[in-house]
Amino acid sequence: MTTSLPTPQPSQPAADGLMSAARRNLRETAHGLAHPSHPSVPPFAGARKRWRRLVPYVIVFALTALFLPVTITVLTNQYGVDDWPAGLLAVVQTLPLLMLAHRPLQAWWIILPADVLGALVLLMYAQPPQDIWPWPPPTLFCLLFLLLAVALRETRRTTIAVWALTAAAGLVLHLSVTERSNGSAGLVAAFGAIVTVIGAVVRERGVAQRRLAEQETISEAERAQRTLLEERTRIARELHDVVAHHMSVITVQADSAPYRINGLSREAREEFEAIAASARESLTEMRRLLTVLRSEDAQGERAPQPGLDRVQQLVEATVRAGLPVELSLAAGLPDLPQAVDLSAYRIVQEALANVIRHAPGARTGVSVTSDGAHLTVLVVNDPAEQPRSPLEPEASGTGHGLVGMRERVRLTGGTLDTGPLPDGGFRVAARLPLSPVTPTAPATAAAPEDS
Template sequence: MTSSTPPPPPPPPLPVADGLVSAARRNLRGVAHGLTHPSHPPVPPLAGSPRRWRRLVPYVVVFVLTALFLPVTMTMLANEYGVGAWPAGLLAVGQAAPLLMLAHRPLQAWWIVFPAGVLGALVLLAHPQPTQGIWPWPPPTLFCFLFLLLAVALRETRRTTVAVWALTATASLVLHLSVPERSNGSAGLLAIFGALVMVIGAVVRERGVAQRRLAEQETISVAERARRTLLEERTRIARELHDVVAHHMSVITVQADSAPYRISGLPQEVREEFESIAASARESLTEMRRLLAVLRSDGSAGERAPQPGLDRVQQLVEATVRAGLPVELSMAARLPDVPQAVDLSAYRIVQEALANVIRHAPGARTRVSILTDGTHLMVLVVNGLTEKPGSPLEPESSGTGHGLVGMRERVRLTGGTLDTGPLPDGGFRVAARLPLTPVAPAAPEDS
């Protein structure tokens, strides 16, 4: 018989007490770090305001508080409690002068006022208490603490705020229990009102943080929408330009393949050159069709339809008139040979401009002009004020601006210029100038 070795016993579980001790140590380290390291830079509130008077408000407030409480504290300690002039002055400086730091360093101000307040309470024990005297916190000291706790709650984290209040309330409780016959309620008042002002300050602070985060998210969302719009428009333009280029490449392929049959007596080297040209053209067409398959995610029949051009502007205007928009078309009777990219871009600019008029100025009289000077094609769409009340022309503020983004992208890719903007009479103008000869387009902007 073979004897089997029993498995080793499992390690004993970690005692619950050890886990609680470890958690308590971590929390204490976090509290100690929060009390010694401010969570915000030494920048006063409203420092980022564009108005100078608003940036000066925090400094004015802390200066007024210091100028008010410093002489009041010194006078009350000297006259009401019988403290000597020099001790009263030093205690007043320690308890009221740090109020100047409330705007940018409230936590450091608390580290000065808190021990100065406790020291002042101990100094008052050496003097007879006046009839109307309050111990351990005289009224000026009490109000200094409240303003200080409010400033800490407005700038520091929730953990640090609670720790500051807990230490202040603990000091009040210890002083009250040490000399209960001398204490007459200010210890409890500081704990209660201190908790109240700190809750108010924490609520205001967290609301401000939430608003800042919301504003940041809105800014990011706007930037992302603009970036996505630009990318979508570039993708659409890439699909359309692909169709234009594919047409020319197909013509090159056919011509290269048929050249040896159309032209007799070609040397063998020339025939091989035509075969190489046709093969390269077919390879390019294959690569471009593969790219088009990626761009056309839905593969809809509409994407395979012939791309529109200036020959369909008349139909576009007629459809817009049937939709209820009074449009007049002025178009040159004979246009020179227009490159397909310019032809398509001109049609899309007119289409988007009319769509913007329908959305932002329904019923406004609109004029579409397509002219040429021999070297450039001019596309002009001008509309007046809307004839329907309650629909003001606000192409930039009320709309998303996607149409104008697409227009600018198309014009930039063809090497032209675009001018858009409101008119003095309240209407709007879209003017594009597209070259009829190939021009190197401007480098695309980073998105």
């Protein structure tokens, strides 16, 4: 007795999954055919030059002006169609070409049914000696331009669906009347595939370039923001040292006041003790903040902060580096607030670094003056005398040049003016108030010479 083994059946969940995927793809394809994937604006709509914005309109008007009379002539002379049916078919088949610049998908929905209708109308007339059916020559070329326009604007899925439906329409006509068809349906399918691939490649290349440009713009914005935050952190670390010095002085004076001043009342002694305790607590909190602000490799920043008394040394070091610099430092400068003193030094330092980086060998003048209410720092350089090496990167700095200057000037409530000179040089002018002022955003001139 033999027992037959059951025939394996396909897994029902797998079949359901395939059916679900097929239905989903059909829905997405139908949605793509019914809804354009781009706004109703022609290519180059955002171009700055007017002639580039007009190019798509010129092309579609030229195509319409060419195909309309040619279609009428071919239908009447070659196929023997009466004048008014030929004119009506030509209008329906060619006027939608005007939509190729902004709505090629909608133009395809009008032109393809009109072409199918035209092929059926031609069956009502006697077959001419040089018959090309179902697509006469004007219709064939019109369909190729239409497929190219759709491929340039629509997604890959929609483009393939448009080509497939166009080829299917020609195939159905060919199989329906094989004795009349002579291969023009196959030409549309073959050449349509070529122009569709070309248009899709051009479109996807343009999309990739736009995405790359957007990513570069985002990266540049992030880099600028990161540079700004790094410079603000650097300024915060330096301000800690400035404020900590004054807080230390307050602590020492408050602790020593009862021993230096005789006859203080108990209330006065308690007041000095409270001042000293508050100052020590503030110092402790600032040291905790400094631990967060200072990175592990920022040990060199623990040195005393520089001021205008070290500008002479800075200029001498710059001259030794090969940059001719002349320093004009006004004598008898008033006692400067420590924040202004440090900011002035940093502005000169960054300006000279920019000259070395962007204008090597240029003669440079540094001037520091004061009118009693403001401190003016001026750094002006001539055009570069030494050509830049092609192997030397232009942006070899940290990006802290003009960004740092603006932040320091804003901190002190001053103004900053930077920009190129008519002769090719560059000018940096900072005006810092010597009395406490509420910091405001200074008016600055955008310059390409930021380090």
